Amino acid sequence: MKETIIKTSGLSKKFGTRYAVANVDLHIPRGEIYGFLGPNGAGKTTTIRMLLGLAKPTNGTIQIFGKDLKKEKLEVLKRVGSLVEYPSYYGHLTARENLEAIRILLDAPKTRIDEVLSIVRLTREAKRPVKGFSLGMKQRLGIAAALLGNPELLILDEPTNGLDPSGILEIRELIKSMPKEHGITILVSSHLLSEIDLMATQVGIISKGRMIFQDSIETLRRRSSSNIVIKTDEAEEAWKLLLSKGHNAELEQGRLQLSNISDHEISKVIAELVESRFPVYRVQEEKKSLEDIFLELTGGEGGL
Amino acid sequence: MGKILRSELLKLRKSSIWLLIFVSPALSTVIGFAESAEAPHEWMLTLTYMVFTHGLLFLPLLTGVFSAFVCRYEHTGGGWKQLLAMPVSRGKVYLAKLMLVIGLLLATQLLFAGGCILAGLAKGYEPSIPWKMIGTSIFGGLVACLPLAALQLFVSTAWSSFAAPLAINVIFTLPNILVVNSEKYGSYYPWAQPFLAMLPSAESDFGAMNVSLETLLFVIAGSFLLFFASGFTYFLRKEV
Ligand SMILES: Nc1ncnc2c1ncn2[C@@H]1O[C@H](COP(=O)(O)OP(=O)(O)O)[C@@H](O)[C@H]1O
Ligand SMILES: [Mg+2]
Numbered sequence: 001m002k003e004t005i006i007k008t009s010g011l012s013k014k015f016g017t018r019y020a021v022a023n024v025d026l027h028i029p030r031g032e033i034y035g036f037l038g039p040n041g042a043g044k045t046t047t048i049r050m051l052l053g054l055a056k057p058t059n060g061t062i063q064i065f066g067k068d069l070k071k072e073k074l075e076v077l078k079r080v081g082s083l084v085e086y087p088s089y090y091g092h093l094t095a096r097e098n099l100e101a102i103r104i105l106l107d108a109p110k111t112r113i114d115e116v117l118s119i120v121r122l123t124r125e126a127k128r129p130v131k132g133f134s135l136g137m138k139q140r141l142g143i144a145a146a147l148l149g150n151p152e153l154l155i156l157d158e159p160t161n162g163l164d165p166s167g168i169l170e171i172r173e174l175i176k177s178m179p180k181e182h183g184i185t186i187l188v189s190s191h192l193l194s195e196i197d198l199m200a201t202q203v204g205i206i207s208k209g210r211m212i213f214q215d216s217i218e219t220l221r222r223r224s225s226s227n228i229v230i231k232t233d234e235a236e237e238a239w240k241l242l243l244s245k246g247h248n249a250e251l252e253q254g255r256l257q258l259s260n261i262s263d264h265e266i267s268k269v270i271a272e273l274v275e276s277r278f279p280v281y282r283v284q285e286e287k288k289s290l291e292d293i294f295l296e297l298t299g300g301e302g303g304l
Numbered sequence: 305m306g307k308i309l310r311s312e313l314l315k316l317r318k319s320s321i322w323l324l325i326f327v328s329p330a331l332s333t334v335i336g337f338a339e340s341a342e343a344p345h346e347w348m349l350t351l352t353y354m355v356f357t358h359g360l361l362f363l364p365l366l367t368g369v370f371s372a373f374v375c376r377y378e379h380t381g382g383g384w385k386q387l388l389a390m391p392v393s394r395g396k397v398y399l400a401k402l403m404l405v406i407g408l409l410l411a412t413q414l415l416f417a418g419g420c421i422l423a424g425l426a427k428g429y430e431p432s433i434p435w436k437m438i439g440t441s442i443f444g445g446l447v448a449c450l451p452l453a454a455l456q457l458f459v460s461t462a463w464s465s466f467a468a469p470l471a472i473n474v475i476f477t478l479p480n481i482l483v484v485n486s487e488k489y490g491s492y493y494p495w496a497q498p499f500l501a502m503l504p505s506a507e508s509d510f511g512a513m514n515v516s517l518e519t520l521l522f523v524i525a526g527s528f529l530l531f532f533a534s535g536f537t538y539f540l541r542k543e544v
Contacts, residue, residue, distance in 0.1 A: 049385075049543070049544075052385075052389040053388070053389070054385055054388055054389060054543065054544045055543040055544070056541070056543065074391045074392070074393065075391075077389060077390060077391040078391040080389075082386075082389045084382075084385050084386075084389065085382070085385075086382060087382070088381055088382035088383050088385060088386035088387075089381045089382070089383075090315055090377050090381050090383060091377070091380065091381055092318055092319050092377065093314075093315065093318050097314065097318060100314060101311045101314050101315055102311075102386070102390065104307050104310050104311040104314070105307055105308065105311050105387075105390050105391070105392055106390065106391070107307065130381075142386075145386065
């Protein structure tokens with residue numbers, strides 16, 4: 001059993017009369033890339049702000065590194081690097097001065113600034129005031145700042161938001177390399193399933209403030225079982241025939257659907273249809289995408 | 305605390321706001337030169353002329369500007385959430401910001417004193433430099449600014465707008481012109497205290513300050529404690 005890095009129980013946050021986060025139980029083991037997935041407004045940022053002590057939970061507890069965040073906040077935060085929502089920066093300072101202002105607080109060695117600048121490939125821009133940076137550069141500076149204190153836990157809230165495809169790729173590769181190279185645990189949020197699919201090892205899906213799925217990405221993928229779809233004439237008659245022969249078929253939009261069916265059984269089904277003179281136009285396999293699973297889990301709420 | 309102050313100083317030094325410490329002392333010095341002061345109270349008269357614009361308007365206004373500025377670069381770049389997610393205590397961050405404001409005010413006051421001495425020496429005043437009078441004036445002014453700084457820092461941390469806290473400050477400072485003339489209200493109005501404390505008097509009411517002990521205790525210390533405690537507890541709980 002791997003050590004648990006983040007554990008929340010019953011974590012809730014109320015704004016006015018509405019719960020933005022309701023009863024969330026996060027469980028993040030060491031060394032994982034935990035993809036925190038949910039449509040816009042689902043409560044990802046609010047959850048992350050509570051994990052960092054920026055906002056107070058209305059209810060529930062947070063344990064990070066096995067410590068109660070409420071009691072040992074500074075001890076916990078020493079070992080955490082974070083980037084919340086859009087990147088933070090001081091526009092009137094250069095990239096290096098921005099990092100220096102943080103380095104002083106963290107007591108990190110001066111050489112660490114050069115290291116993180118090169119990790120996010122900003123070494124050449126280090127002497128420019130940050131107000132002239134593109135969003136992607138600010139985002140990379142934010143990640144550099146998060147890495148400055150050699151954190152054991154990295155919390156990144158939508159780190160690829162607003163980046164161009166090459167920037168997204170770059171940050172994704174960076175995130176993927178970190179647990180391997182430095183053994184750190186990463187919580188990364190996104191509203192894009194495709195993105196989480198490409199880098200996460202664990203997934204938590206949040207919708208309207210509630211966790212609706214939390215497990216490994218493989219378990220999520222396993223849910224994408226396949227369907228065999230058959231197109232024929234007089235589908236309803238054909239469907240009745242298959243039912244009478246004891247097949248577990250469904251009729252959907254004038255097509256026959258058989259789920260999780262063996263090769264042997266499908267050949268029998270087709271033979272029976274042909275024998276009864278139903279024309280078989282098309283037999284195709286349809287795999288549910290992660291999107292479909294997500295839509296199923298969220299009860300059809302869009303946004304991904 | 306030392307770490308936080310060093311980090312804050314780095315952020316402040318690179319912004320151009322600290323250049324504002326020169327504005328009011330320079331202007332007051334020009335006035336000090338221009339107005340003629342007759343013996344035997346030439347030092348006192350010059351200081352009084354200089355205190356009029358500085359203490360009545362600029363010093364209270366600058367207190368608000370400095371407070372707004374040490375918060376501005378946190379508001380605009382999303383600095384609060386980065387800073388407060390660091391392993392630093394919120395209370396110390398707030399104190400460091402307040403100390404920055406006080407430091408800027410102190411620098412302004414020292415420059416003001418320098419300007420007064422410069423004007424006096426240039427005009428060849430006979431008596432030697434009245435250190436005690438000038439010192440009492442500038443340090444009294446600084447102390448009288450503390451409640452204003454505490455209130456302005458409170459408002460500036462609470463509102464991400466830069467203009468709103470300044471507007472509040474102007475609204476409270478402008479009545480100074482009327483209030484200081486009133487025997488009845490002058491000594492109770494916190495925004496008038498920097499001027500009253502800087503105004504030199506022949507017979508100083510109370511040893512180290514140009515305001516009475518009652519005013520110092522109840523108006524200055526009282527309003528400082530009230531504003532500081534409110535701002536401090538607000539900041540400890542602020543959600544960012
Ligand atoms: N400070 C706040 N005051 C009131 N409502 C808020 C506040 N912050 C977030 N919310 C609301 O909480 C919900 C979740 O927001 P958020 O956590 O930002 O979602 P996400 O990061 O998943 O897009 C949204 O409906 C949002 O409007
Ligand atoms: Mg968000």
